[in-house]
Amino acid sequence: MNEAFAEQARKLLTGRVEFLLSAPQLKFLPEPTVPEIAFAGRSNVGKSTLLNELTGRKKLARASVTPGRTQELNIFDVGDPVQLRLVDMPGYGFAKAPLKVVQKWRGVVNGYLRGRPVLKRTMLLIDARRGLKDIDREVMRMLDGAAVSYHLVMTKADKVKPSLLENTLAEVTAEAAKHPACHPRIFATSSETGQGIADLRSEILDAITAK
Numbered sequence: 057m058n059e060a061f062a063e064q065a066r067k068l069l070t071g072r073v074e075f076l077l078s079a080p081q082l083k084f085l086p087e088p089t090v091p092e093i094a095f096a097g098r099s100n101v102g103k104s105t106l107l108n109e110l111t112g113r114k115k116l117a118r119a120s121v122t123p124g125r126t127q128e129l130n131i132f133d134v135g136d137p138v139q140l141r142l143v144d145m146p147g148y149g150f151a152k153a154p155l156k157v158v159q160k161w162r163g164v165v166n167g168y169l170r171g172r173p174v175l176k177r178t179m180l181l182i183d184a185r186r187g188l189k190d191i192d193r194e195v196m197r198m199l200d201g202a203a204v205s206y207h208l209v210m211t212k213a214d215k216v217k218p219s220l221l222e223n224t225l226a227e228v229t230a231e232a233a234k235h236p237a238c239h240p241r242i243f244a245t246s247s248e249t250g251q252g253i254a255d256l257r258s259e260i261l262d263a264i265t266a267k
């Protein structure tokens with residue numbers, strides 16, 4: 057993608073961004089009037105951190121020391137007038153949470169991902185140190201089933217050696233190819249080095265503007 061487009065994406069995502077609301081249940085979601093991009097993935101994978109990085113904010117989305125911090129769908133308005141919404145999701149697979157809490161999150165997360173007409177793309181975050189886990193595969197199958205277009209986004213790329221990152225990327229790419237709704241472009245990102253952030257911004261702009 058060209059530089060002008062990348063600059064347009066940067067301006068949009070680092071421009072006006074405001075917290076809209078926190079939805080503990082689907083009925084609290086805003087009217088589906090603008091395109092949405094969701095960030096999903098295991099607890100502690102770096103969803104809130106990536107959102108902060110993309111928007112150039114330090115504390116827009118609360119990143120956590122304790123896994124399982126994000127427990128609602130946190131929605132952010134982007135642009136003036138609003139052109140898109142970013143959705144920070146609760147992490148799945150947080151083992152220490154009580155079963156009832158886990159089931160509640162799962163209902164909200166799956167319900168949102170499956171049934172949101174304005175959801176343009178889901179970013180499914182994968183820890184670069186760990187690669188794909190069964191719980192990620194489960195979510196991928198769910199998204200395939202719902203025909204929700206998604207990208208795999210590796211996080212914490214700064215924590216692995218470049219050679220290992222290459223291997224993990226190759227494995228993940230091969231597996232992604234078997235999932236019909238998974239976009240072939242896979243991103244490697246880091247909140248420490250800024251790797252992949254500009255590319256991901258461009259992809260988001262593309263996802264909301266492409267016909």
Ligand SMILES: Nc1nc2c(ncn2[C@@H]2O[C@H](COP(=O)(O)OP(=O)(O)OP(=O)(O)O)[C@@H](O)[C@H]2O)c(=O)[nH]1
Pocket residue numbers: 097098099100101102103104105106118119120121122123124125126127145146147148211212213214215245246247248
């Ligand atoms: N080194 C490094 N650390 C990261 C990166 N991204 C996130 N982290 C750290 O990982 C931890 C979890 O990040 P969060 O952004 O809170 O993760 P989350 O996916 O939002 O977690 P939940 O809301 O609990 O599901 C924090 O300590 C972050 O600082 C990264 O790219 N590199």
Ligand SMILES: [Mg+2]
Pocket residue numbers: 103104105118119120125126144145
């Ligand atoms: Mg979070």
